[in-house]
Amino acid sequence: MTSPSSTEQIVIRPRPNAAPAAGHRVRDTRSPEPPAPPEPPPPPAPHADHLDTTAMDELVAAYVREAPELPPGLRRARRDAAVTAALPFAHRLARRYSGRGEPLDDLEQVAGLALVRSLDRYDPSRGPFSAYAAVTVIGELRRHFRDTGWAMHVPRRMQEASLEVGRAAAALTVRLARAPSVADLAQHLNTSEQQISVALQTVSAYAPPSLNAPRRETGGELGDAIGDLDRALSAVDDRITVGDLLGLLPERERRILTLRFYGNRTQAEIAAELGISQMHVSRLISRALTWLREAMLSDEPTRWQAATAPADTARLELSAHAGSDGSFVLTVKGELERDNAGRFRDRLLSVVRRARADCAVDLSAVPLIDAAGIAALQAGYEAARARGLRLKVCAAPRLVRRTLLSAGLLPLLDPPPTGTVPQ
Template identity: 55%
Template sequence: MSGQKRTATRSEHVLEDLDGAALSYAARFADQAENQRRGSREELVQLALPFAGRLARRYRGRGEPLEDLEQVARLGLVKAVDRYDPERGSFTAYAAVTITGEIKRHFRDRTWGVHVPRRLQDLTIEVSQATAVLTSELSRSPTVAELAARLETSEEDILAALESAAGYTPASLNGPVGDDGPAELGDMFGALDADLESVDDRLTVSDLLYRLPARERRILAMRFYGNYTQSDIAAEFGISQMHVSRLLSRTLTWLRQAMLTDSPPRWESGTGQPDNVASLTLSVDRAGSRVRVTVRGDLDRDSAEQVRLGLADAVRTCAETEVLVDLDGVPSVDASGVAALLASQEVARRAGIRLRLARPQPYVRRSLAVAGLAGLFDEPSAERAER
């Protein structure tokens, strides 16, 4: 008991000495020169360093090195010395509040592993304290609703505070996994993507594919994505297997050349014409009571306007009651070609003339049927297809 009493008395004497030294410092400060003021300030700070160290040791064991806490406490002590006003009370009381506030600010602003708003930081502390109290009262872990009721806040705020608490000391990616082995936690997240380097090539190829005619695009898709054989593709388009082989060879050669140059070369069609020159031809002749329009070439976006204008002209100059469009020479058709035929059908309907589609190849026939043009097929052609 006597030892405890002597310790308390010694502490009180230290505080009294600090208060007396602070009063003396404040009384001399106003009349001293600048260099003398710095000396008096350093003397008071040196005298109060043990006091700041004792305040810092109250917060040890909370995840921060004691040396860092002592540095923060000393910074708070310097601020207390510079702002001390004897008329407002005891220096030790003011210094204790200033130093403690500096240490708490350090924990709030510097020790969180991720940035968390001040409001959530304070709420996290309140939730932790309320959890301890309710666990003791209920003999179990409290629910989110019970914590919200105790703290008089919403359940969403409680959940946000619980989630934010995990950001105080996040796990290090360099932390070991398990007790043995050199593996680290960061090794468990993701891996090098072997296909990452091919992304640029894939994007380039995707853009180049749209520069190809519709037939060549479909043949490539069937061969390399649908795993069709060349014979299957030939049967689909109604052409020979050798022709499919030539089309594939020419298309792949063009793609390789386009990949190796900044500006892709022009697509050369099978007739030797570049892709920006229409390779489709129309011929109009009269056969009995019909006007026959023979179309040869790919019916795509490059030739769709030519077909639309040619059929519209044939309808306007038609003295008969029916226009027959021979599609035997059309190996492929895309959406633009279908739109041209639909527009021609509407022009013929308004003119009171019947528009018929004759001898479409299998692939073209299926495309037109899907587009709703099956009703325009010439009956003899339809009957041959059914047989």
């Protein structure tokens, strides 16, 4: 048997349709086929807000230049197309302010409205539309936060200060690896610690807790912790003011008021203790209360003036002077109160009946007038008006003038002298 040559190759080919023996594996000696090249990845889906600002600027500029010559229908269609193309730009600006307590839908709506306004006011000769619209949209977004983002009204200066402190706190937290103190913030912003504290307190006005929020400690709601209104609290200021004003009264008047309102004494008991008549006690109380009321209503209390009438009587001096034209001036001296108001009324009505021209009542020497005296003046005014005449009150002291004004007798009062302020 001869051995094959070294240059010969032995090729074993399987017989056609020959099945391999059981338990034997057939080795495939064929060369493997090269793998199919991988399919290229699909192009990325365009982002909904992706927009070439250059293309947007050109589109808007073309619309603005051609709009005046377009028919109304086509102009509206071109405007809508420009707004639709630029809306993603506005929404992208709105997303910068997301996560600050306002819904993103509201921010996008504010940005969209600002974009439309900027489109209507845009002038292509002043630069690209994107730069102009960005300023307008960002301004409207900030205004939206100022107007609606704060639950309580806070001045703009304090809003901006609180935002600046918030940004500084975030930066210092990263730098110091801890929460910054008030002193750290003040040093970083080159301001005082008091201003930092005010800015930190202002932040609580942005989203204050609801009074209906639950209380963790005791249950219930936060509103349950608010105390009831103390009605007596509103009178504390008045009581303190009255106490100070009582010290400005003369000793006798101060003692009378103390006995009457703090000691609950009657006028008869006070008169017996002071050795004067009950009528005079009544006049002193009325005069002192009128002065206190005047002092409570003014910034500077008027100086107490002693009564010109005798201390223990109800004397009233009345004198009438007729003018050449038939007018009358009735001069009154003394306190005008209920004990002498009847006599004053009769004399005033007599003067009005005799007068042929306007009448006047001189109250320059009347330190006090009560309700009975006011009623007498009202009766004289009505009698003069029935005769077609005028009755005027002249030279009334400040205290008396204010009393007449409070009683609604402004038509009787002459204007105050030139250079004075009406009381």
